[in-house]
Amino acid sequence: MTNGMTRNCGNFLSFAAALMVVCSLWGKTPSGQIARTKDSEITAVSGESWIRHIGKPFSETSMGKSSSSLGPAPGATTSWQLQLSPGYSSQLVTLHGSDLYRLSCRGCHGPLGKGAPPEINAIPGPVQATSVATTMERMKKAGREMGRADATALAKESRASLIQRLHSGGEHMLPPTLSEPEIHSLVPYLEQLSDVAGAQKKQVAVNESAARVGEHIVKSTCHVCHSAAGPNPTPQQISEGAIPPLSSLPKRLNMPDFVRKVTNGAPIIMGTPATSYRGRMPVFGYLSQDEAAAVYLYLVLYPPRS
Ligand code: HEC
Ligand code: HEC
Numbered sequence: 685m686t687n688g689m690t691r692n693c694g695n696f697l698s699f700a701a702a703l704m705v706v707c708s709l710w711g712k713t714p715s716g717q718i719a720r721t722k723d724s725e726i727t728a729v730s731g732e733s734w735i736r737h738i739g740k741p742f743s744e745t746s747m748g749k750s751s752s753s754l755g756p757a758p759g760a761t762t763s764w765q766l767q768l769s770p771g772y773s774s775q776l777v778t779l780h781g782s783d784l785y786r787l788s789c790r791g792c793h794g795p796l797g798k799g800a801p802p803e804i805n806a807i808p809g810p811v812q813a814t815s816v817a818t819t820m821e822r823m824k825k826a827g828r829e830m831g832r833a834d835a836t837a838l839a840k841e842s843r844a845s846l847i848q849r850l851h852s853g854g855e856h857m858l859p860p861t862l863s864e865p866e867i868h869s870l871v872p873y874l875e876q877l878s879d880v881a882g883a884q885k886k887q888v889a890v891n892e893s894a895a896r897v898g899e900h901i902v903k904s905t906c907h908v909c910h911s912a913a914g915p916n917p918t919p920q921q922i923s924e925g926a927i928p929p930l931s932s933l934p935k936r937l938n939m940p941d942f943v944r945k946v947t948n949g950a951p952i953i954m955g956t957p958a959t960s961y962r963g964r965m966p967v968f969g970y971l972s973q974d975e976a977a978a979v980y981l982y983l984v985l986y987p988p989r990s
């Protein structure tokens with residue numbers, strides 16, 4: 685797999701290497717290899733959170749149940765430091781399909797696309813169904829050998845429904861925020877994740893602004909639990925289970941504390957009298973500090989709407 689690629693902004697060296705790739709490809713191939721999403725496509729996040737939308741209490745969702753990824757307890761000694769790449773907010777970031785997956789899908793479907801059935805379906809099955817070869821192989825195994833023409837028709841149908849989902853989401857899946865070039869980059873990675881033959885050679889990258897990176901993360905991960913807009917809850921309301929809306933987050937925390945909460949975890953003030961507690965929000969250790977800062981930037985530049 686591409687573990688080396690999955691955190692391409694994780695440290696400065698690989699970030700610099702990614703930038704060099706951007707620079708070398710940018711000038712040469714105006715319409716080829718690397719496409720850039722226009723900032724005009726970025727929109728503010730709006731509406732209620734996914735868990736409200738599906739009517740589940742936080743504690744009954746797969747994310748709410750995974751206590752393993754909680755942040756440090758209050759008073760725990762941690763040596764956390766803010767370390768952002770210079771120019772993280774103004775330079776383009778190169779995202780591979782694996783990064784788009786991480787930013788847009790991983791929050792719900794997990795690192796390998798297995799999901800959390802029955803709540804969240806697994807990805808590999810429906811992706812394998814888009815491959816003619818895999819479809820023929822599967823049918824053969826099931827004792828129902830199928831001609832290439834029929835398998836092609838079936839695979840085509842499966843591909844159409846996958847692409848449809850990448851544009852508009854599903855009944856219980858938030859609509860992803862993906863442009864055509866992003867879909868062209870993500871699909872080969874979904875195939876790689878699903879062990880479809882030849883997928884590795886088809887990987888393509890896209891260039892994105894920090895605000896776009898923030899948009900992907902907010903709309904597909906933070907919006908799972910945080911509604912877009914609303915009043916900033918009091919410490920008492922937080923202790924009663926309120927989750928602060930996305931619009932309140934840049935007011936509640938400054939950028940370094942925000943980055944820390946997301947990538948490392950940090951206690952939160954709640955209750956009466958106001959006390960520091962560990963909190964229930966999972967830590968997103970697979971997001972880099974640059975990416976968490978991009979989330980902050982996006983929320984400030986594109987204020988959430990109700
Ligand atoms: C907010 C959580 C959430 C996010 C984010 C999310 N999904 Fe889903 N996904 C679901 C749920 C829930 C289902 C099953 C119910 C449904 O279809 O709505 C699902 C189903 C699917 C299926 C269909 C599985 C089947 O059995 O047919 C595929 C494929 C899929 N997701 C791919 C993706 C990809 C690719 C991304 C990233 C672009 C993504 N999902 C992001 C929650 C999510
Ligand atoms: C699984 C649910 C869940 C998801 C997903 C989630 N959060 Fe939270 N978040 C919470 C809860 C619950 C709180 C209330 C404080 C606590 O329990 O830690 C919270 C609080 C916060 C706070 C306020 C901390 C404070 O001290 O005031 C920030 C900032 C925050 N979240 C940012 C984010 C960002 C950014 C994302 C997306 C990367 C995100 N959250 C995704 C559940 C979630």
